[in-house]
Amino acid sequence: MTILAPDPAPDARPGLRGTPLRGDLAEDDTRRLRRAVVSVARQGPFLLSELRRHVRAQGICASRADVLAVLDEMVRLGYLRRT
Numbered sequence: 408m409t410i411l412a413p414d415p416a417p418d419a420r421p422g423l424r425g426t427p428l429r430g431d432l433a434e435d436d437t438r439r440l441r442r443a444v445v446s447v448a449r450q451g452p453f454l455l456s457e458l459r460r461h462v463r464a465q466g467i468c469a470s471r472a473d474v475l476a477v478l479d480e481m482v483r484l485g486y487l488r489r490t
Contacts, residue, residue, distance in 0.1 A: 440469050440477050448487055 443462050447453050455474070462469055481487045 436467050436469065437473075437477075439465065439467050440473065441481075443467060444474075444477050444481060445486070448481075452490060 440462060443465050444458065447458050447461050455478075458478075459471065459474055462474060478487065482489060
């Protein structure tokens with residue numbers, strides 16, 4: 408099980424780039440998905456299942472692959488870290 412947590416040193420990081428996801432997710436939904444990830448991450452460590460519940464509650468139709476792609480992007484850019 409992977410728990411993701413906000414990076415404790417949030418300074419000097421590049422902004423999120425528009426990494427293309429699966430292709431069937433609208434650009435607006437991609438932005439909403441990134442905001443949902445940030446919203447959950449600010450609350451502390453979280454599980455993927457908690458994040459997917461939050462995304463569905465926001466009315467975002469994103470596949471598991473889309474959610475994982477956004478998480479991978481945010482880990483790569485230093486916004487999140489795997490624990």
